[in-house]
Amino acid sequence: MRIFYWAGFAAFLLDQISKYIVIHLMDLSRIRAIDVMPPILNFRYGENRGINFGILSDAPDASRWVLIGLALVICFGVYFWMRRAKVGVLAQISAGLLVGGALANVADRVIYGYVLDFLNMSCCGINNPFVFNVADIFIFAGAIGLVFFVDDPKKAGKATAKKHK
Template sequence: MKLSRRSIFIFSVIAITIAIDQISKIWVRAQVVAGSQSEIIGDCFTLHNVENKGAFLGMGSELNDTLRIILLLILPIVVLALVLRYIFKEKALDNWSLFAFSSIIGGGIANVYDRIVYGSVTDFWHIDLGGVFRTGIFNLADLSVTTGMIILVIASFRKKKAV
């Protein structure tokens, strides 16, 4: 079976996203003391080692085990599979949208993998630009998902202007 360039592109973005995320988490687990905080660029950009049992900003970490499995493992796996199916079936997607969806899938798979293997997701970056812009503690998978979503929003506005 020969893969198309489009399929290779999709799988490459997903694989690279997962690999970079997992390498960064392995490094953080090995090199950064759990619960610590180190300044990278003053208080604006800090490095941590936090295990997050929930989802975005720890949401869902207080759920009982059954609900956490359903909402943080099963549901994301189903959604990721549906999105993957969608991008393979929807041939009209432009390269930016394919990149965005593939980044979202890669980031999602990376975090689901952590939940399955480690029971939590390792988060390690925090940005605080003096109250103007502030994030929770996040990882590269989160960054991939967020970047993919931003690209999709921009792409949807560009398509609406073109019509």
């Protein structure tokens, strides 16, 4: 479980540090746009009050607390799953990234009332209007990692049974 904790802590910290540097120190909240490596990587200031792609962004402020509660329930669920399951290092890292990223976005919702986003990527003549943050990357990578790195106990049991026959 130590790996799970460290991965989660690293994801949380990297997200919060990146937001502090880009939004506050580089003053993106005032400037609103910084072209880093156009069009591939740009910083665009965003306040996400909803979920992915701005869904539910017009919902009342109470929805913020519903989203915080939902994120915490998912984090506790993943935490207890990791404590009970016998999973490998990569699955623990994946779970830690997911939980750390989710908690970083929860911290934003508690502190600011919305999730701070600043990353924008476009390519090949396609102008992507959406912004995201480092925590979103960790959440996505962690979820994908759990899909690939958690063994299905039913399959493992069948494979073991076949080997012993």
